[in-house]
Amino acid sequence: MTVGITPYETRMVELLDINGVEIENTFAEAFDMWASRLIVTAVNDRWAMAAALAATGFATSIIACGCEGGIDGILSPELTPDGRPGVLVLFFTMSDKDMDKVLLNRVGQCIMTSPTSACYDGLGADIKVKTGGKLRFFGDGFQSSKLLEKRRLWRVPVMDGEFVIEESFSMQKAIGGGNFLILAEDERAALSAAEAAVEEMRAVPGVIMPFPGGVVRSGSKVGSKYKGQFAATNTAYCPTIRCQVAASALPESVNCVMEIVIDGLDEAAVREATRAGVQAACRKGVVRISAGNYGGKLGRFHFHLNEIMGGGQVDGGV
Amino acid sequence: MGCVSCAGLMMEPLDQRDTVTLRLKEPTTIPIEADSIRPDLFVSRTLAEIKALPAFYGRRKVTLGDLFEIVGDRSDRVVVEGDLRHVKKIGLRMSQGRILVRGNAGLHLGAYMRGGEIVVEGDAADWAGAQIQGGFIRIRGNAGHRVGAAYPGEKRGANRGTIIVEGSAGREVGAKARRLLIAVQGDVGEFAGAYMLAGTIIVLGRVGKRAGAGSKRGTIVALGESPDILPTYRYECTIHPVFLRCYLRRLQEWGLPVPKAALEGDFRRYSGDITSLGKGEILVYAEP
Numbered sequence: 359m360t361v362g363i364t365p366y367e368t369r370m371v372e373l374l375d376i377n378g379v380e381i382e383n384t385f386a387e388a389f390d391m392w393a394s395r396l397i398v399t400a401v402n403d404r405w406a407m408a409a410a411l412a413a414t415g416f417a418t419s420i421i422a423c424g425c426e427g428g429i430d431g432i433l434s435p436e437l438t439p440d441g442r443p444g445v446l447v448l449f450f451t452m453s454d455k456d457m458d459k460v461l462l463n464r465v466g467q468c469i470m471t472s473p474t475s476a477c478y479d480g481l482g483a484d485i486k487v488k489t490g491g492k493l494r495f496f497g498d499g500f501q502s503s504k505l506l507e508k509r510r511l512w513r514v515p516v517m518d519g520e521f522v523i524e525e526s527f528s529m530q531k532a533i534g535g536g537n538f539l540i541l542a543e544d545e546r547a548a549l550s551a552a553e554a555a556v557e558e559m560r561a562v563p564g565v566i567m568p569f570p571g572g573v574v575r576s577g578s579k580v581g582s583k584y585k586g587q588f589a590a591t592n593t594a595y596c597p598t599i600r601c602q603v604a605a606s607a608l609p610e611s612v613n614c615v616m617e618i619v620i621d622g623l624d625e626a627a628v629r630e631a632t633r634a635g636v637q638a639a640c641r642k643g644v645v646r647i648s649a650g651n652y653g654g655k656l657g658r659f660h661f662h663l664n665e666i667m668g669g670g671q672v673d674g675g676v
Numbered sequence: 677m678g679c680v681s682c683a684g685l686m687m688e689p690l691d692q693r694d695t696v697t698l699r700l701k702e703p704t705t706i707p708i709e710a711d712s713i714r715p716d717l718f719v720s721r722t723l724a725e726i727k728a729l730p731a732f733y734g735r736r737k738v739t740l741g742d743l744f745e746i747v748g749d750r751s752d753r754v755v756v757e758g759d760l761r762h763v764k765k766i767g768l769r770m771s772q773g774r775i776l777v778r779g780n781a782g783l784h785l786g787a788y789m790r791g792g793e794i795v796v797e798g799d800a801a802d803w804a805g806a807q808i809q810g811g812f813i814r815i816r817g818n819a820g821h822r823v824g825a826a827y828p829g830e831k832r833g834a835n836r837g838t839i840i841v842e843g844s845a846g847r848e849v850g851a852k853a854r855r856l857l858i859a860v861q862g863d864v865g866e867f868a869g870a871y872m873l874a875g876t877i878i879v880l881g882r883v884g885k886r887a888g889a890g891s892k893r894g895t896i897v898a899l900g901e902s903p904d905i906l907p908t909y910r911y912e913c914t915i916h917p918v919f920l921r922c923y924l925r926r927l928q929e930w931g932l933p934v935p936k937a938a939l940e941g942d943f944r945r946y947s948g949d950i951t952s953l954g955k956g957e958i959l960v961y962a963e964p
Contacts, residue, residue: 440919506923520917
């Protein structure tokens with residue numbers, strides 16, 4: 359164990375080491391987002407998952423996908439409103455208005471179209487969007503509603519029978535952009551560590567890792583040499599240009615970096631997912647775990663790796 | 677799904693220490709109007725004030741204290757005991773709290789109710805839950821005619837609320853109802869759901885003749901013997917209605933013996949009444 363000072367620390371702290379992997383004394387900087395969670399059910403697991411995967415496809419980054427989305431978990435039939443197999447899906451957007459549009463498009467084009475599907479609110483928050491109330495018009499006047507206690511459902515006639523959708527879905531403030539970086543000796547070690555991390559993180563409720571398989575290989579930085587391009591490859595973590603960039607973050611033994619981005623319903627969820635993922639990623643072949651931030655100037659949430667992994671209190675941040 | 681708190685409350689026995697208990701002093705065949713028996717009236721009143729609440733004994737104006745022995749005060753949990761077959765309007769217009777009727781209840785139980793819960797351990801007479809606007813009524817025995825129905829002259833009937841009858845019910849269950857849910861474990865008489873505007877009636881036993889007559893919308897579900905369907909209803913298809921699973925699961929949570937096969941099974945769908953708007957439906961369980 360060694361002692362050191364980094365630019366973002368105000369006092370001496372111990373650097374952590376888990377299974378021989380250094381935990382860099384830094385933090386992930388995350389942002390306010392809005393989240394909505396839906397329950398998608400169908401006649402069986404296969405079709406529930408088909409609808410969920412379609413709805414959360416092309417939803418890796420709000421940069422160009424409009425939202426970030428993913429599977430939050432599988433629900434057994436006893437836990438769904440209609441007693442059929444279900445999948446929990448999460449969507450994250452930058453604004454509440456964006457969420458309205460995102461849900462309308464994704465539920466309408468991906469869930470409603472999927473055989474035997476039904477869709478219900480899975481969050482129970484106070485702020486609502488009337489997605490079902492808008493999609494009901496697809497019924498062309500033949501739709502009907504049902505009120506079961508406080509839940510209003512719409513029944514839209516479709517070719518396989520009826521599409522049942524809850525009138526309103528709820529949304530809440532959430533967090534997007536939690537992250538950590540796996541710096542490894544080679545591609546095999548980096549990927550294997552990332553896979554192990556994602557598997558553990560998937561067990562944490564209320565979070566998604568929106569990138570393909572939960573992992574992003576092309577992490578970005580803000581800014582570019584090109585006018586009009588606001589983001590570019592994270593040059594400090596690219597091994598092939600280590601000697602060409604002004605300040606590479608890579609020690610000589612690192613030849614591959616993978617990043618895991620985390621969106622979560624609240625700080626506790628993001629924190630726990632980070633902890634579980636980092637713990638699982640600390641294995642043979644991994645040199646260091648780091649995290650991405652903007653100097654603490656942009657995002658409201660700072661997830662200090664040191665603190666999360668039990669290395670002690672760090673001044674500053676949330 | 678739904679209001680879990682309702683399911684929990686209906687199962688929870690009333691703690692005698694924090695209830696107001698009314699015991700009818702003498703059985704009578706003279707009709708008693710007891711619309712003052714309301715938890716929302718008792719919750720802020722002393723025992724003396726509760727006893728002074730008005731009632732009618734035949735056409736004579738009396739007080740609750742004249743007719744009932746009363747114990748307890750300042751509670752919205754009420755227990756009523758005795759031969760109450762001729763005690764009318766218990767829980768009329770109540771908006772909160774719980775009433776437990778230990779025995780049979782008279783006419784107009786919970787009429788115009790807006791919230792809270794009523795449980796009747798015996799039978800209930802006609803008009804139980806008439807014009808109900810919210811809340812929960814559970815009748816462990818049989819119910820009379822016009823459960824959850826609209827009173828004569830009213831254009832619209834019950835709007836919201838849930839009524840469960842563990843026995844059978846009479847005619848015109850849910851007539852002119854709007855967003856009401858009625859579940860009857862036994863049989864229902866003729867004209868169930870007549871002139872329904874919306875809502876759902878689920879019958880585990882037999883549905884009498886002329887169900888859904890004149891209905892505009894709304895759903896009548898027949899889980900028992902296949903009923904006679906009016907000629908003004910048309911067969912549409914045989915399907916597995918997903919929305920109905922939500923309802924049937926809720927009924928199971930409330931302790932009704934909904935067969936598992938019905939939860940997973942298909943239903944023949946009839947739409948009508950074509951003499952009206954024609955967007956009502958009767959779903960008949962299609963046993964495999």
